[in-house]
Amino acid sequence: MKAAIITIGDEILIGQIVDTNSAWMAGKLTDAGFEVEEVQSIGDNAKQIKDTIDDISQRVDVILMTGGLGPTKDDITKKTLCEYFGTSLIFDNSVLSNIENVISNFTNLNELTRNQAYVPKDCTVIQNEVGTAPITWFDYEDKVLVSMPGVPHEMRYVMENEIIPRLKNKYDPKEYLKRIFIVKGYTESALAMYIADWEDNLPEGFGLAYLPSLGLMKLRLFVRGEEHLATLEKETKKLYGLLGEAILADRDITPEKILGERLFEKGLTLATAESCTGGNIAHMITSIPGSSNYFKGTIVSYANEVKTNILHVSQNSLDRFGAVSEAVAMEMAKGVQEVLNVDCSIATTGIAGPDGGSETKPVGTVWICTTYKNKQIAKEYHFGKYREANIMRASNAGILQLISMLE
Structure with a gap:
């Protein structure tokens, strides 16, 4: 069964x-067995909404729309659908x-909110248990x-509790x-070349x-x-x-979650000392529920x-090798391990960019030490020229480096 998604606004x-x-x-649609043919975002324009439905209906069995159902004048989806289906x-x-x-x-019922109880005559109404706009x-x-x-x-609640179950019951799609x-140590092209024979010989229907x-x-x-x-x-x-x-894993999981599982299983503690990553590694790690363990x-x-002053990096190392160096990274990792009394540490020091590089240490140069x-x-590591990408690459590299140590 083929499906399309239209987001309006x-x-x-x-x-x-x-x-x-x-x-x-x-x-969610894919996991339920539907093939998502296309996704379109369109404005709050009645003609565009109707034209888009007309066009997409030629190619799919299911259209899911979100947006434009609020109580204000720019929310026109409900009225437009009445025009499209010839109802009131x-x-x-x-x-x-x-x-x-x-x-x-939360509040008193006003006239605009009350008007959301108007629905198209010729449709099935599904109550919105977490909001005021009906489905x-x-x-x-x-x-x-x-x-x-x-x-x-609101959309997620109704999708999981109402829409997906009803669609599966109506169409009985093939399970996806x-x-x-999660693979480490390869670029996309290198990985594709390495597993080319296996990929080329996958059975029919596999992708x-x-x-x-x-x-x-x-x-x-x-x-x-x-059956497959x-x-x-x-x-x-x-x-x-x-x-x-x-x-690294055979499920959809982030590096920080993998690291957290390894640390928890082994009963280990972790701290980070971050220069060029600016606390991003700590943010990634603490985004995982239970990371306080x-x-x-x-x-x-x-x-x-x-x-x-805090990590006890020697001034001699800074003067002799510079902040972006093996010696400083190692002293940072050891320092935070001692200061915060942990089993493991990750330290980063580098040049995120776009400025600050030199001929010997260009932008994207990062030293990472794990303890x-x-x-x-x-x-x-030598990552590249773009600041945001360098911060993210350094963060992932630090996490992966410690995972390798623990294994």
Whole structure:
């Protein structure tokens, strides 16, 4: 079954907000067995909404729309859908009761909010248990169109609890089977060349997708239909035979989550000493629930006096080798390990850019030292010219370097 997603709102087109809805919805639809043919973002324009539905309806079975269902004048989706399907708005007391229940603890019911109880006459109304805008489901020409609020938490709630179950019951799509592999030590092209023979000989119906990120590769092996489960496991074993320890994980997981699991399993604690990454590694690690079990803190030693006064980096090392050096990275890692009394540490010092580089130490030069009890590993990396990418690459590299030590 083929599906399409339409996100509606001028605020998306002018860059005022980022459309996170479509990516999330596409993932859920795919996991449910639907093939997402396309995603479109359009403005709050009645003609454009109707023209887009007309166009997409020729290619898909299901259209999911978000946005334009609020109480203000620029929210025109509900009225436009009435025009498109040749129906009118009627007042629905069950929707009003739901609205009153949702807002009872927050505010009084005003006229604009009350008007959200008007719904298209010829549709199936699905109550919004976490918001005031109802969801409308239209069956037409053996197809389905669903209009949902653009507020992310409202859309996600109704998708998981109402829309996906109803769609699966109506269409009974083939199950989408996948395996995700997190691979280290390869660029996209190098990995593709290395596993080319295996990829070329995948059974019919199987596909492989490469998803590169900064410092890591993610592979997705997929097929539709549960009858292929045994073959999927067989191909997974073949890939492990090729890549071995280069596969960090066989599930969709971030490096910081992998590191957290390793630390927790071993009963170890961690701290970071960050210069060029500016606390980004600590942010990544603490984004994981439960990280307080193993992460003690960070010292962002951006200035040299912080390196010397708090981390006890020697002035001689700074004068002789410079802040971006193996010696300083090692002293930073050892210093934060002692100051915060931890088993492991990650230290970064480098030139993130866009300025500050030299002929011997160009922008993108980063020294990373990781410490595991009495052992230290320091490595020099050369990333690139772009500041944000360098910070992210250095952060991932530091985390991966410590994971390798722990293994």
